[in-house]
Amino acid sequence: MKISAFFIFLLFALGGCIQRFQPLLNSPPTGYLVAEGLINSGGGPAQITLSRTTQLDDSSFAYETGATVQVEGNDNSKYSFVYQGSGIYGITNLSLNSALQYRMRIKTTSGEEYLSDFVPVNITPPIDSVSWQADSGGIQIYAGTHDPSGNSRYFKWDYLETWEFHAPFIQELRYDTIIDPVRGPEPDITALGATDSAVYTCWQSAPSMQIVIGSSINLSSDVIARFPLTSIPSSSQKLSVEYSVLVNQYALTSAEFDFYQLMQKNTEETGSVFGAQPSQLQGNIHSLTNPGETVIGYIVFSTVQHNRIFIRRTQLPTYWETVISGCAPDSVRTFIPGPGDPYGNIKAAIYNQLVPTTIVTVEPGGYLQFLAVPRVCVNCTLTGTNIKPSFWQ
């Protein structure tokens, strides 16, 4: 709710404040099953992730391994998923009949059995467009779709962002050792010879982390126009060279939409003055072994529609500047040799684990004044990959 966001900013002006706070909460051992299944039913690979709830101070992923996972149709058809690691159970090709209803049966190694309710197969209309718009603060990505049949009124999107970026600095120097006639062995700097182009251009990817859902239920026709998916600040590294986003669209039923909306309210929109109070989250998976046991998750079968766009730096306002955290001006240091210790500057740079990039000046006596930066600023492979994605244009 935007009113709450507004209120928070108003509060700042009034001297109010929001502080990070981690109360010591009593966190009982729960270990409830979490089954995340937004299952692609329109052919091709499909997967479901099984995990367990953990205690509040434990942020690790508690994978559920060794379970038997099966999709069952109300025509008694069965499709078995196999464990692929990291809690993921998958099937190479799943094509379900949209005239039927399906459910998911899960048996864990400890003998507990879970079964979801029968749900229909949702047919997702194509994405009309993925668009974007720049304003003073950055860009906003939108999706648009429509369903002439009017059957799909509720939608969920997720996306995978990929962007090309360059290391902000080129390493032209490296550390060396010389024998000082007076002092003996001392650190020195020397030219690298050839710069390493393999660490200059990289790509990085990130999946969506928020729940993005929208509905046309209030509209006279089944149209979603320019639904905001995400925004990127103008200074983000994502926009420094070229940016691409692959948007996946799924149709939901009303009940499925409600589930995601409640999860969104509970975990992304709580807390502020007019925010809703958290409430119980009810999915469509139930324990057969212990009826009444809490199970988190809603099994959804839906076809998926994709759309990818690219945004190049040249399409964006020229005055936007990329700020790479860790390589901002305040973390870039010029090392000037001191009069008492002509090698002290190099020792300091080494001590600070910085990489020499370029010589600024040569002082009398041949001592060097140079620029040094954290390694991540010269080697893009520390945050991304230098293997160009197959889809990259």
Next chain:
Amino acid sequence: MKRHSLLPAAAFLFFFHIALGQSPDNRLITGDFKELTATQFITKLESQSGLHVYFDSSQTDSLRITLSVRQQSLTKVLVLAFSPYGFYILSDQWDRVFISKKPFFILPAPSLGGDSLLQQINRHLADHDEQEINSGSVQKAGLENKLYEIGDKISPKGQSRVSIAGYVIDAKTGEPISGASVYLEKTGTGVVTDQYGYFSISAAKGGYTLIIQSIGMKDTRRQLQVYGDGKLTIELHGEIMTLKRVTIAAQKLSNVKSNEMGVQKIDIKTIKQVPVAFGEGDLLKVMLTLPGVKSVGESSTGLNVRGGSADQNLILFNDATIYNPSHFFGLFSAFNPEMIKDVELYKSSIPARYGGRLSSVLDISSREGNKKNITGSAGIGLLTSRLELEGPLLKDKTSFIIGGRTTYADWLLNALPEQYKNSKASFYDLNLELSHEFDKKNNIYITGYLSRDGFNLNSDTIYHYGNQSISLKWKHIFSNKLSALFITGHDRYAYDNSSSENPVTAYKLSFDVNQTNAKAGFTYFPVSEHRIEFGLNNIYYRLHPGTYEPVGTKSLVATDKIAPQQAMETALYLSDQYTLTRVLSIGGGMRYSLFNYLGPQTINDYAPGLPRTITSITGNNSYASGKFIKTYSGPEWRFTVRLAFSDSFSIKVSYNTEQQYIHMLSSTTATAPTDIWKLSDPYIKPQYGDQFSIGVYKNLKSNTIELSAEFYYRDIWHYLDYKSGAILVMNPHIETDVFNTKGKAYGGELLIKKQTGKLNGWISYTYSRTFSKQDDSLAGEVINNGRYYPTSYDIPQDATFVGNYRFTHRYSIALNATYSTGRPITVPIANYYYSGSERVLYGDRNGYRIPDYFRMDMAINIDGNHKLTQKTHNSWTVGVYNLTGRKNPFSIYFLSQNGVVNGYKLSIFGTAIPYINYNIRF
């Protein structure tokens, strides 16, 4: 002052049959008196003789009497004691004994023309008045000494008890004074003036001294000779701030001696003294300092009274129901402090004339315009300004008062970060009141009120909300014993929000609730021991529960309109307050309320025995316009018993039941401007509650210090709670998203209050608990396994200090401090990953509390000089809210951001907030 005080100039009036020197004494006095004050001495004589001695204690204060007497008459003893000091002693045929510095004036026997006596008396009085004026004393003494004849002297035979009625008004402005205590010195019979300053008191024929006291006004008295029913208007003068003198608190009647309990009355002077954020007197914030009144946080003006929810308070502003009493996200209350006279909060014994809400009645009265002169006031603060103007339209007959308030908070919003710079927030409110006195028996009042708030977020979603009300009141006095008040009016609360950012989805959502009121209330005093009230209240409700419509031609938004709801709430009431003896008084009342949910409407049918969901709808029924769809009715009881063991100590017990037919639906903790109201219908049952309370009241130091302790236990049925993921806005079948609860609340409240003197204020302590549990077999979902859980406003401990210290006439300092337990919240019990992020799973409802709350505020009030000749009077208030800068948490919450869960603590005011206000009166 002594209770048997009587000025000599008045004393002679009764003497036209007396024989001087005749001894009325039937019991002789014996005793050794040593170094007694005159008062002590006379008290002893009175107890021995059984006679009353009338004297002016101010004349005898300095005397110390030492005397030994054996078997002497009272008159003789008095002569022995007082003659050496130049006093005159007199006794009359009614066995009254008088002591006076002035010689008694014996009138000739009354002539046949009855008036001549009065003329003589008045002439005599006029002489005395002149003398007194010349000697520099105030003119008021004249009025106090003047004999008022009440009723026709040739009054009907056989009528032993007569009634005296009238108004108490401010001599300077002509405004009525409510809550003034008016009592007969001789019998101790007393009444309190109503909202219009009206009183009616009954007594046997005879001579009386009528004492009139009101807070902030000088006490006064009237000498009455009562022959029959009659009228009297009493003007009170403002208290000149001579701080050396301690005024007897006028409200001594309303605490120990009043029959009501759990009532707190606060006048605007006190409200303005209490420091609040931004420095503008805020009555709701002051209410929060009283025991038993809480709120969930600083930005909420929703009051939780004795464990009740925010919608269980009937907020009346000049008899108009106010649905949203807040401005500007709850940081201001919706009432202009310049317009308010006083506010009364009823939290346990709610009079039968009020009804429709379970927890409390907050009755806010605005001032009446000055009937003598055009005057006004204005105030300027950092965020708001206010103006008020009043005066006569027809001198002493018709007056107006008009007030307005607005905000200029945009400078504050401009300080916001770039992306919010285009935001706007503003509010205003307007008040108008006209009052006209046709004659002594007929007064009419026309009041109008309008409040409006608007804000938007960077030209995206625009929110508006506001209250509107208009009412016409006619106060008619049939006779001294019977008076009536007829009210008709219309109240409305509406909000809307709209967004045009995306032309395709541009929409406007609007909601409103309207009520048309007609009330007739009668007050009947057959004899002084009884005060009977009866009447009829009728409310016609019409709600538009939601309209969602397109904005602009490009919008594809489909118009969706939830059918309007209408209902009629009718109540008949009768109550009697019966004073059996000085000690015992009982009150009983019954309010019979009848609620009809009216067509046109379509009501869903649900499969019997199944949880109510969309899937269990089996069909529906349509009802024609005006058809009674569902009727609820029932009696509501109001009982009180008061045992006043002395003038300064009493115990009271009360039992109340209440029904409520309109419910606020809110899934947020704080009262939000987007909360909706819902009428009871075939599925939404009326809320029902009862309360038992007992209180002990003790006054100290001539009633200037009030101590009270009250304890209560309440039950609440059918309060609505929400299913998980409930949709409340634009939901045509709310019954699928809510369920009934059963609640209980109990607690104790202690209050020490000092209303007068250089140092005044109060200290309150409350221990209270409130719980709720799901009580609905058709909910389909079990909250906290059906056990009792604390409600989100369960705040067990609360201690508050409110103090004001006046250094000089011009400088005073106010300080308040409050501590309370943190409110309960629902917190996570586990982590999980879903949809790309770590998330939290919530456990039982309200299983944890936010940290405790503490705040201290201070203000300094500086008045300009008090020269009466000055055309304008100005004052400054400088203060600091949240003096210690403590970051009191409003909420603790957890957000999934960038894939991980972060915990946050939100404080509304994170620093000390200084403020300054300038006020001017003209």
